[in-house]
Amino acid sequence: METRCCPGGCQIVPVWNFVALWPSEKEEEEEDIILISDDDEVQCPDDDDEGGEDSTQGSSVVFVDPQEECPLEEKKSEEMVDEEGDLVVTYCKQASVMPHARHDCTTHPFERTESDTCSPLGKNAEICDQCYCYICDKLAAECQLWTGPSLCHCNAHNKSNFWKAQRNFALAGVLATFNLELLELDAELKHGGDLLEKFIKDLGVAYNKYLGGERMCPPGHECCCELKLPPGQCSVCSSQKMEVVYKYSDVFELVMRFLTQAEQESPKAAAVMLLGAAKQIALHKDPAMLKSCQNLGPTASLRIAVPILFQRITTQLQRMLVLCDFPKILHEKFVEFFQSISLPCHCYAFSNSLNVLPWDHVLLTTVLKGQNITGHRRQKGRKIFLWETLPVVEARVEKLLGKKKYREVVRYLRAVKCNENQSRLRDLRDLIPFYLCKSGHFLDAAHSLLFPVNSLACCSACRMSPCQFKVYLKMFRTGCVPSGNEVQETGHWVTAGSPLRDTVLIKQALKLLYSSKALYRNAKCWSSFIMVLGSSDSLEKRGQLHPLCLEEPPLGFQESVLAASGNFLEDLKSGVNVTLPSALFSGQLHHEASLILAGQAVQQMLCSDLPQLPSFLEIVLAFGKNFWALKLLLDQLSCEEHILCGTANLLLRDLSREKGTMLRVWQNLGPQYVGQFLCLFLTCRHKRMQAVGLLSLGVVTDNLHLCPWAKQLCTFFHESGLRQLPFGTTVHHEVSKFVSAFEKL
Structure with missing residues (x-):
């Protein structure tokens, strides 16, 4: 609806386009009426052109002088109707003056300049009861710098970049150095800023004490006075040449305590505290850097202690940039703040520490989606690789695991490259088979255990523990996985997919045993192998395997399985790709056939590695109530006297212990x-x-x-x-x- 004017020249705004601030009945004697307009070009009738600019520009209110003749002063019972009948005014009252910035006050004129701070301009120092200080954001009467000689707040207004910066700094405090808008400041950021300001004060005291140094006797010249006075007060010691020593230890401990406190705060507060601490310690200078004779330890030397602090700060910030869902603009400002820090020469290695790829980066997203399995792409004719620091890699894996995106974790770990701590990266990659099991891809997991991620590394089976071997066999057998993200047998298990067939399970389990001597010579691995094959493919309520009590199969069947097993084991051990006969291992007696094959594999192991076997009792107990299978194994061992005697001796020793x-x-x-x-x-x-x-x-x-x-x-x-x-x-x-x-x- 368009705006109409009353005959007196006062602008009348449609009711739904303004808010009228009406006083109570007792305030009818006020002189002005305030109409809040949505039109930025409206001018007050009594404004003048002093100062060469529109004095109402940017004002939040429009004032109407009731002294002029206007239909609004008619009696309340009378109605005023415009000519076209679009607007009817039936009631009007004088308004109260609401709180306002000094530059918006109509009671006292205001003069604007860009950055005049020496003294009040014109009548800028005069105020009404509702004038607020633009800088302090409180009543002008309470502002201590209203007419101060160095920073005169009464001249502040919202059309000056200088005064805007002063307002931001006054309201944001130390957070103003982060280039944050006032609307971006929430309770977390302000809390972090308050803690940072207190830390800066404490750090200044500790750093000044460090710069003063400590007077000490040179090596070999100990104080011999009996009074044990402080250095410099003993006449005997004063006669000697005292040496000034600079110990950074107190400053180091103060910063470390602050970093520990920051890590316990909310993410935004912690980021502000860590970044602020980094900026402060980057300014510290080493007065003793030319004195190479001072060797006081890592925390006492500034040039050694500061990089240690930076390592902790950047590591934590890297993790936070990955794990915490900072708004994009806040994420960018944190990075820009760190990049603006002027690093000393002993901290140049941290220059690009926070150049962490965002989650929506093209290369990273294509890797996670499986569209790029190599981890590199061509951009403007050159290759770009997915290189990330170890803390970032660990944080990304942690984030993805928290969202149960196991396939994405596998793709990322296979593609990412890292220059530091290759053993830790290898440990992360060793869990790739487990994450494949968590996603229900058990066959891929079995294969990945035997194949390295790259040609320079060995397979995960080489570093597998006996407990992990048992967990993997249990997962392959049942199709269930631990509910957590650790390869452990305890705890709740859930179904993830279809289990492996017996023939595939036997083949992959034996390949794992043959690929690692540590597994092959461990009785726990063989007992796990036998126990899993002698159990059903369903778990009990507590997540335990259910052992089977099998009847002894016919003698002819046993002989057929023994003959097939011998050839199969020899070929598999030599690396030949061989399969088990489905007629024996996929029929009704497949559980019995599996136990016979397991006994045959144990016999071969005893014949070749009996001296290295630490125990045999676990293998005996793994057969459970299937004594016919255990008896078949003992009968096979009786063919060689020394093997049978050695096995019996192991059993006797185990039973005694x-x-x-x-x-x-x-x-x-x-x-x-x-x-x-x-x-x-x-x-x-x-x-x-x-x-x-x-x-x-x-x-x-x-x-x-x-x-x-x-x-x-x-x-x-x-x-x-x-x-x-x-x-x-x-x-x-x-x-x-x-x-x-x-x-x-």
Whole structure:
């Protein structure tokens, strides 16, 4: 709707385009009426042209003088209607004068200049009750610099860049050095600025003390006075040539405490504190830099301590620029502030520390989306590589893992390059197979364990621990993964995809064992291999594997599997690409076939690396209740006397050391398991294996108070006909003695 004017020349604005500030009934005697207009070109009727410029430009109000004849002064009951009938004024009251900046005051004229600070101009010092200081943002009567000789606030106005900068600095404090607009300042930034200002004051005191130095006796000239007066006050010491030593340690400790405090604050406050600290310590000079004889340690030397501080500051800022979702404009201003710091020569290495690629950078986004697997692209005829510092790499991985973007983590780690701490980058890349499992790509994970990221590195399997080996086999077997981002067996597990087939699982597991001697010679790895193959492909509620109790397969089937397994293991160990016969390992007896193959692989390992094997009891226990598979393994070992004796000796040593462990295992598995375990070894033809059974029986006999199920062993021995078997003299005597002891009860 267009604006109309009353006959008196006063502008009348449509009701929905202005806000009228109406006083109460008691304020009807005020002299002015205020109409707030949306038109920047409106002039007040009583304005003059002094100063050569429009004095109402930029004003927030329009004033109407009620002394002039105007229809608005008609009685309240009378109506004023314009000629076209578009606007009707039925009621009008005089307005109150609201708080305003001094340059907007209509009671007292104001003169504008760009940067006059020496003394008040004209009547600029005069104020009304509602005049506010443009710089301090408080009542002009309360401004202590209103007519100050050095910075006269009464001359301040909003049309001067100089006064705007002064206002920003007064309201923002130290944050003004960050080139932040007042509207960008929130509670976090102001809190960080307040802490930074206090730190700057404390730092100034500590730095001035450092510049004063400390007078000390030169080396070899210790003070011999008995009064132990401070340096310089003893006449004996004063006669010697005192040396001034500059120790930066106190300043270093002060800055370190401040950095620790900053790391506990909110991201915006922490960024302000870290950047402000960096600017302050970059200004510090070393008075002793020409005195090479002063060797006081890293924190006492400024030229060594300051780079240490900068390393901590830049590392934390790099992580924050990646992890914290700063607004783009704030992110850019933080980087610009750091780049504006004049670094000393001993800190030149940090010049480009905050040149961190934003998340929307073209090269980074194409890598994360899988459109660029090499990590480099051509730009203006030259190659640009995805190079990032290690803290940035770690922060990006942490951010992506927090969003469960596992495929993006894999693509990034394969493409990114880093000059520093290659071992740490290698550790991050070793988790690529785990992240592939988290995304449900178990076959890709199995392959990536055996293939390095680049030609200069070895595969992840070379550095895999036995516990990690077990976790990977468990994931491949069940299709489930740990809910967290660590390769660990404990905790909650969730389904991520389809598990590997038995033939693929066996092949990949054996490749891992053959690729690393540390894994190949570790009994825990072999026990994990056997246990996983002897378990179902579903997890229990607690995330544990469910062991299977399999019946012994036909003898002909066992012989077929043994024959196929021998050829398969030899070819696989030599690097030939070979597959298992699907007729044996994919049929109804695939679990039984897998256990037979596992026993055959253990036999080959014992024949080649028995002296390096630290234990064998774990392998025995891994078969669980499938004693037929364990017996088949022992029968295979009996073909070579020294291998069987060496294995029996390992078992005897393990049983002697792990009696408590065996009792706990037997308590959980029950007397049926213990009876089958004892019968397996007591009925062996080889005396060394019989000794294993006798030692196990002795453990039960010596700890009857811990074996409430021991009496049930007698029943098991009778039912199995153990007492009628033709044992050796020692075995028969011990079994009879054990049974007779319980028959007398």
